[in-house]
Amino acid sequence: MPRLLKQLGGEWQVCEATQANYLALPDWHPGEALEVGVDAEPTPTWLEASSIAVDFPAMTDGRGLSLAVLLRKRLGYTGELVARGNVHEDIVHFLARCGFDTIELANEARLDTALKWVNPHTGYYQCSVISDESALTRAS
Amino acid sequence: MYQYNEFDRNFVHQRVAHYRDQTERYLQGDLSEDEFLQLRLRNGLYVQRLAPMLRVAIPYGTLSSQQLSALASISRDFDRGYGHLSTRQNMQFNWPALEDVPDILQALADVNMHAIQTSGSCIRNVTTDQFAGAAADETIDPRPFCELLRQWSTSHPEFEWLPRKFKIAVTGAAYDRAAIGVHDIGMRISGSSDHPDEAVVDIYAGGGLGRTPVLGALIRKSLPIRHLLTYTEAIMRVYNRYGRRDNKYKARIKILVRALTAEGFKTQVDEEWAAIDQEQGAVPLSELRRLSAFFAPPTFTELDDAHALLGDQRLENPAFNRWMKHNVSPHRAKGYAVVTLSTKTVGTPPGDVSAEQMDAVAAWASEFGFGEIRIAHEQNFVLPHIPQRKLHELWQQAQSMGLGHCNAGLISDMICCPGGDYCSLANAKSLPVAEAIQRRFADYDFQHDLGELDLNISGCMNACGHHHVGHIGILGVDKKGQEFYQISLGGHAGHSGEGPRLGQIIGPSVPRAEVCDVIEKVLQVFLGLRFESETFLSCFNRIGIQPFKESIYAKAA
16 A cells, blocks of 8 residues: 555654546546646636645645645645655655645655654744744844 | 844754754765755855855845854955955855865854845845935835845745745835846835835846847736735736746746746736735735834934034035045935945956944944844945944044945946856956956046946956956856956946946957956947036937947957
8 A cells, every 4th residue: 555644633654655547637627636737727627626635746846836825825725736757855844834735755755754844943034824923023 | 134033043953953963964875976965055165276165145234243244254264364355245255174164154044144045046136226214216125025025025924945046136116226227126115114014026037148148028017015915926927937947047937037028928928927825825914014014214313413413524625525425325314324344456356345344333233223234236235324423433433444445436446256266167367457447447536537337347258257247347258178268338227217228248358467458448439428527327328339449459450
């Protein structure tokens, strides 16, 4: 059974993956799990997905981060958001702060490292999808 | 200066811990070369031709005596006893061992410094006017806004993995010493430092040098300062999503702006900005005032201008007189001056400074100048607050340490990248060219007669030496495995209050042995056609490129 990193009850854990059948556009229908590329343009119909997975073509491709922010903040998507593809254990904290709550690594053997560094800082300079606190709000 | 609080200190120390673990995993073989590359770049570490190079961030070019002394110690303990001032106001170490870098970063963190985002495809160190907070022509101190941007861009969750590197420059003065027109984003802030919350900002986007030099377009005029971060967020999001990632030579924001047109890009950014919650993301005005308080002017002693004393000292000593003329700039406070300590001298690569020189500059800053030091993008040290009556004493000490050269703004005060001697990107060496030019025109009388002249050298198209905006620009190119140099004239970085301008290429490139001769011909044309004390740039503006072309390529025709 493949394993992944998942946030459950506010805590990140290593879990076994559920075997959802993700469909890409245009085959996807509301109610089903949707898989999109990092260059997809989000639309309100996605809110009806049972889960959304974003496929990262490379460790260095930050488009999926902006896509997650748009899904969470602009569309108000609250369901499961999965990062998959070329996902590296050292960028998990960026993914988490942009709203991904499920992370499949390119190299599953490194899940423990990912878990260790899922939150390398006790605080961040900016607000994010998951926190309204920033260096600015803290200081004032 | 900005003072770290507990949050900042924790942040940099936690970053070191993460990087130490990454380095260990790499050395154990758990991270591949390519994976580690991306991680080390975002912590300032390049692997260059001869050794790794570590680029330390000097946020907006400002540092304290204590921090500069720490850099001197690092250069002794981990390098070869010297450092290099970069054209982006940072300091680079050319010989660190990869396995020592976590310890170097720890030593930096101990004095509230870091190397975060000094390389890699992310938002780099924000640069500004090296005379900020001291310049007589400044309307508002840009540093509080630079610090705001530094904090906001540090480990930003969404914008750490951009299509390409991203450089922001900010100015608050009439005379743009930050070259905002040739940055990915340039910001011109207007207002008053007494009311930073009422400031407004003009935003330029899509400027840059490199292989496709472009001047930034004004995309937002008079934006209220509280919207600075949300508007920047809108620009970054449009770039992050739509900037090209298929070809690294077409990945800078300037290519996107050109593809969409400035107007189209602006429309897209404005649409994005309209969709952002601008109130939630607004900079709290109390926070702007808090940040501004860190940059309040030091408590200047009430001094009179030392005209009489300086007049006597200048008459007595012609070398001091020349230094005063070129290396000392007006200060806004009576009785004070801004001093540029030039690193440019024959036989030393431009910007290279020894540990002893760093310690000396740190000591002078403590003794004479409120413990504050700046690094100029022209690769010199600046002491921003020096009492006029101490100038002569400082100059004497600077001379004894090889930092008293009276050439700021002259031909020998050239900007030069490390080039093919160190950099693995370079097509040609730049340092030997710089040295040959410095030797050829070493005579100070001749240099002073030429007057203000920016000569900028880059060893490749990446333009780290800013050759496009030199009054004389020199670019190293590779011609069938041979090093050649292309020369351009008439560029400038926007210093004179007008927008910046890119230089025009005079003709076919020349081999290294001929570069000095070509420069000499250029100067002879200028000296022959100039009116009285006309500067090179004014003369070029009047006569154009043709007379230079005719002189240089006459024989070939």
